[in-house]
Amino acid sequence: xxxxxxxxxxxxxxxxxxxxxxxxxxxxxxxxxxxxxxxxxxxxxxxxxxxxxxxxxxxxxxxxxxxxxxxxxxxxxxxxxxxxxxxxxxxxxxxxxxxxxxxxxxxxxx
Numbered sequence: 001x002x003x004x005x006x007x008x009x010x011x012x013x014x015x016x017x018x019x020x021x022x023x024x025x026x027x028x029x030x031x032x033x034x035x036x037x038x039x040x041x042x043x044x045x046x047x048x049x050x051x052x053x054x055x056x057x058x059x060x061x062x063x064x065x066x067x068x069x070x071x072x073x074x075x076x077x078x079x080x081x082x083x084x085x086x087x088x089x090x091x092x093x094x095x096x097x098x099x100x101x102x103x104x105x106x107x108x109x110x
Contacts, residue, residue: 016091019068023083030075038070047072049079 022033034040052070053063073080 016087020084020087022068022071023080023087026071026073027076027080027084030073030077033068033071035069044072049073049077 025031026033050070050072051066051068054065054067054069056062057064
């Protein structure tokens, strides 16, 4: 970085493989994915095919951003195929923090 030879925004594919593997595992086996920095305060065993909301608009009470740090899906859920396909066809390491699961989850808003 100091020498100016590295692009601070470029994120190589290898740094996003965990996102890709997470999606593939949930598609193949279903289940719950949680980042390791969560403290669970309420039972969520009744949730199915859900993604965690990162922020909610205080006026409309609608989510404004989702986060792949919490995902619960049945085996073979079709939205996971969409996420995997989007990753395969549009990955761009120059998008920095936009790339990754948060970026995929923007698809749900459409």
